[in-house]
Amino acid sequence: MAEKVTIATVARHARVSRQTVSNVINAPHIVRPETRQRVQDAIVTLGYRANQAARQMRTGRSRLIAVRIEPTRDGINGSVLDRFLHGLTETAEASGYRVMLYTAADDEREITAYGDLLSTYDLDGFVITGTDHGDPRTAWLAEREIPFVTFGRPWDHPQAHSWVDVDGAAGTAEATGHLIAAGHRHVGFLGWPAGSGVGDDRRAGWRRALLGAGVDPDGLDTGTEDGIAEGARTTRELLGRATPPTALVCASDSLALGALQTLRGAGTTLPVIGFDDTPVAAAIGLSSVSQPLGDAAARCVDLLTDLLDGPHRDPRQVLLRPALVLRHLA
Amino acid sequence: MAEKVTIATVARHARVSRQTVSNVINAPHIVRPETRQRVQDAIVTLGYRANQAARQMRTGRSRLIAVRIEPTRDGINGSVLDRFLHGLTETAEASGYRVMLYTAADDEREITAYGDLLSTYDLDGFVITGTDHGDPRTAWLAEREIPFVTFGRPWDHPQAHSWVDVDGAAGTAEATGHLIAAGHRHVGFLGWPAGSGVGDDRRAGWRRALLGAGVDPDGLDTGTEDGIAEGARTTRELLGRATPPTALVCASDSLALGALQTLRGAGTTLPVIGFDDTPVAAAIGLSSVSQPLGDAAARCVDLLTDLLDGPHRDPRQVLLRPALVLRHLA
DNA sequence: TCCAGCAACTTGAACGATCCAATCCTGCCT
DNA sequence: AGGCAGGATTGGATCGTTCAAGTTGCTGGA
Structure with missing residues (x-):
């Protein structure tokens, strides 16, 4: 010793x-x-x-970044956070920062957790995932001038703070474009109910691509909660419409899986493209729009260290392009 | 302010x-x-x-636990670590500890990382995942009397240190037993090559169950690397044997998925049971052996805090029973 | 020759908690 | 009333680092 x-x-x-x-x-x-x-x-x-503790006591800086780890909801999107976390940890290490995890049952308690983390650990900054309209968490942090970066846009005020996001619309537009190029015109959309930033964005890309090809999207749109069963049900409904789709673009792999179940049950085959490129998609050969999570994580760290090391930089924003991963089911 | x-x-x-x-x-x-x-x-x-920094400087204890976050390998098992991490964070918080992440390209560099984490952050302890025969990491830590708990047994020396593990043999035995109870006798096993602790353990459970039912397992065993393609290939080979299996138990969901691909291609249907209960299994309705990851994580924290707070406790071991999750494909 | 000006380095103090040893109190017994 | 034991409370030192305010030694201009 x-x-x-x-x-x-x-x-x-x-x-x-x-x-x-x-x-x-x-x-x-x-x-x-x-x-x-x-x-x-x-x-x-x-x-x-x-010695980090001694340095921290004098400077008041901990070189620690906090990230919330959420309970895996439906399980299917779990690996998204996993890959994001790995990228975050790796890039942070390179810049001399470390990642600390915390949990919170809901957004309300998350704010309580902030106070605790800040006062006892002198945390330098936060990476917040999954923001939505008028998020109370970002407001709380901004008010106290605590450095943070979100992975996900603040849909209300695009320039309010630093963020990194993936251009979902570009992703669904590319997926739709691919199907159009393959000769399809009635490309249906399995999406979420209007009102969520992410969901509306993904729908917008699909609409844009269809309109660009001179196709009226109106009869081909659906909105339902996320989930395999919901995807299956909505697909049945969509197939029964006046002009049924000949291909499908989905807002998530869960919905896409549901669609595949219905199609198999009906003995039909239609090209289906999912979103998020989850392991499930890779495993069953489902084409999907892949988010560059490693990149996104790296840019989050970059933006955050900019805020921390630089003297009061203006917030910056990064929008990354997803990639369409084609597999045999498309 | x-x-x-x-x-x-x-x-x-x-x-x-x-x-x-x-x-x-x-x-x-x-x-x-x-x-x-x-x-x-x-x-x-x-x-x-x-103020944690001031306390830490005086006491030399950081109330910080480090966990390695690995790059998602084949992607399919990613969510396992994810759920484990969440459980870890949650239980640690309740005991006044926090979880810090670190990465390492390989076991060699992981040991280098230990030194860094210990000297600059005064880390209290480590949770090590995925140990194997003669792991150099546990030896390094034990030599320096640094508290750690592994998730996974040290197969060589069962009592060498504190660990938490899931009884894989019990899992495959239960899966096999379920198929036997359903009338099957020739239950095949899709496993990994002999030599890995985890793989041999899962194989042993299957053998035990078959022998218990008076069936000779020898012609029904296979060993291959993990992966969907490997599972598919091995299943083809198994179906061509003298006494082909009428049901399959697999060492992983990846192998099980491969098996399902081959079966579907051959127009056959056989009950297949996977291992790990990954989201993929849940999504496609594959029965699988589920590890109680939340429990495992909680017990890891318990054992570690025992080592940290108690005065030189003896190492303790916890073996948890997995649960067989039955879905329509079984 | 003198000293301003500067670069290079040194010294003392502070951050906020805990540990240690010394002191103060309180109630109880004689 | 005085003494004493024992627990409650106090002040001072300490952890390892950085900040602020020196000190030293050298150069160069008047």
Whole structure:
């Protein structure tokens, strides 16, 4: 068991003062090169590592970023958060930050959790996922000038704060375009009820692509809660309409799976494209729109560190393009 | 913006000394009840929260637990870690601990990461997932007497350290038993190559159940790497054998999915039971053996806090029973 | 020759909690 | 009333780092 190596140990070993060691670490340019070298050698020789707690106490900064880990809801989208978290951790490490997890039963309690995390851990910032219209969490944080980045746009005020998002409309538009290019005209849409930012966005892309091809989307649209059973039911309904679709674009892989169930039951085959490129889609060969989660996570960290390290930068926004992953079921 | 509330603020407000406030927090029983009440009132009134960094510097304990978040390998098992992490975070919070994430490209670098995490963050302990025969990581930690718990048994030395695991053999045995009870005798096994602790364990449960029913398992066993394609190929091979199986038990949902693909292609239907109860299984109606991940995570935290709070407890082990989840494909 | 000006480094103090040892109180016994 | 035991409370030191305010030594202009 090695003795504790502190900044004083390094200072003695390099025959300088503690402060000079601190300067070598935090402001190398103000130290004479040969002294700097001597200190750096001592740091390596002794295996010195700055104690985060002591640094934090003095500076008030923890180099810790908090992310909420939500209970897996329907299970199917669980791996999305998983991949996002991994990317976040990896990029944060590269910038000298660490990721801390917290849970909250609902948005209300999440705000309570903020206070706790901030006062006891001096957290530097938050990454918030899944924001929706008029989110109380972002308002709370903004009011207190606590740095945060959201993964997901604030639909009401596009420039309110820094965020990273994936252009869902571009994704569904590309999926729809692919089907149109394959000769389809009546491309149906399995979506969520109007009113959610994400859902409306994905629907908009599909509409745009159809209108661009001169097809009236109105009879081909549906809106239902997310879920396999809902997808199956809505597909049955859609197939019974006056002009049934010859292909389907869906707002989620869950809905797409439901559609496939109905189609198989009816003995029909139609191209179906899902959204999120979940493992389920990969496993059964369902084409899907894939979100660049690793990229998104990296950009979240970038934006957050900008807010933290830079002196009061303006909020920035990043919109990433998803990719259409084609598999044999399309 | 509120003034910073320190232990001194509380002490002034309650007209006692800092030490008394500290005692109310850390050793309430030695403070006179009425004084204790006065201090607690002051804490609530002022919204005081102990500064973790200062406490950590004095005590050397961070109340932080580290967990590695791995890059999602084949994607299909991603949600397993996800659910485990959520359980971990939730239980840790209840015990006053927080979960910090870290990544490592391989086991070698993971050990390097330990040193970094320990010296800069004063981490209290680790939760290690996916241990295998002669894991270098547990050896490293044990040598330095750093508290850790593994999710997964050390197959070589069952009592070497504290661990939590799920009884895979019991799971496959139950699955096999279910099929036997339904009238099957030739129940095949899609497993991994011999040599991995987890894989051998799952195979053993299947063998035990077959032998118990008086069936010779030898011609019904297979071993292949994990994956959908591998599962499909192995199933074809198995169906071509002298006594083909009339039902299948698999070591993973990936293998089970492969099996289903082959069966569908061959126009046959056989009951298939997977392992892990991934979202994919739930989505397509595949029966599967479900690991109680929330429980497992909670027990991990319990064991770890035992090691941390208690004075040198002996290592403890917890073996949890998985549950067979029956769906229409069984 | 003197001292302003600067670069390079050193010293003392502070962050907020806990630990330690010394002191103060209280009630009880003689 | 005085002494004493024992628990409650107090002040001071401490953890490792950074900030603020020195100190030293050197250069160069008048």
